Amino acid sequence: ETGVTQSPTHLIKTRGQQVTLRCSSQSGHNTVSWYQQALGQGPQFIFQYYREEENGRGNFPPRFSGLQFPNYSSELNVNALELDDSALYLCASSLTTSGLATDTQYFGPGTRLTVL
Amino acid sequence: AQTVTQSQPEMSVQEAETVTLSCTYDTSESNYYLFWYKQPPSRQMILVIRQEAYKQQNATENRFSVNFQKAAKSFSLKISDSQLGDTAMYFCAFRSYFGNEKLTFGTGTRLTIIP
Numbered sequence: 001e002t003g004v005t006q007s008p009t010h011l012i013k014t015r016g017q018q019v020t021l022r023c024s025s026q027s028g029h030n031t032v033s034w035y036q037q038a039l040g041q042g043p044q045f046i047f048q049y050y051r052e053e054e055n056g057r058g059n060f061p062p063r064f065s066g067l068q069f070p071n072y073s074s075e076l077n078v079n080a081l082e083l084d085d086s087a088l089y090l091c092a093s094s095l096t097t098s099g100l101a102t103d104t105q106y107f108g109p110g111t112r113l114t115v116l
Numbered sequence: 117a118q119t120v121t122q123s124q125p126e127m128s129v130q131e132a133e134t135v136t137l138s139c140t141y142d143t144s145e146s147n148y149y150l151f152w153y154k155q156p157p158s159r160q161m162i163l164v165i166r167q168e169a170y171k172q173q174n175a176t177e178n179r180f181s182v183n184f185q186k187a188a189k190s191f192s193l194k195i196s197d198s199q200l201g202d203t204a205m206y207f208c209a210f211r212s213y214f215g216n217e218k219l220t221f222g223t224g225t226r227l228t229i230i231p
Contacts, residue, residue, distance in 0.1 A: 042221030107161035
């Protein structure tokens with residue numbers, strides 16, 4: 001069984017730039033959720049993708065956007081980067097069957113984004 | 117909206133001792149899930165234990181067990197025979213039974229196991 005993978009591991013960008021983070025879900029999973037974890041804080045829900053559509057969104061501005069592909073992998077895009085976007089970005093995958101979600105999300109190792 | 121509170125920012129305990137981490141939450145829902153995740157310095161969030169709110173029995177996974185008090189909205193984690201590998205940040209998380217699977221996390225407890 002393949003676990004959740006994320007790339008890249010680390011990324012440094014400057015304010016105003018755009019960034020794309022990638023996530024491959026665990027085999028057998030069809031739902032991907034993204035979280036932002038600022039230093040010293042718990043993760044905050046950004047959004048979730050199921051069947052290639054956004055299925056719930058947290059309190060994040062529209063410059064945070066995402067995609068899910070037919071193989072269930074996902075991208076998180078952030079435009080017009082701000083200093084406060086510096087954080088660990090976590091991807092989690094899970095299985096949704098007939099519209100009902102199973103209870104447990106499994107996380108990837110994260111991407112550390114630094115905005116200068 | 118649900119909230120999760122972890123009131124112990126840091127804890128430390130001697131190896132082989134027992135430690136209990138506290139978590140309280142606020143919700144108006146009657147069915148939901150609760151989780152404890154561990155995040156070691158490697159950053160990977162690892163599931164420790166889960167509890168279904170409609171089950172009265174407290175969940176147990178080897179050395180890890182919970183004390184789930186639904187009326188008090190309390191969900192503490194007990195680690196028995198603590199090991200050096202238990203050193204990590206521990207996060208309590210809430211998930212609604214219905215709807216999307218958004219997890220609401222607490223701010224975490226940094227646990228250090230002392231040799």
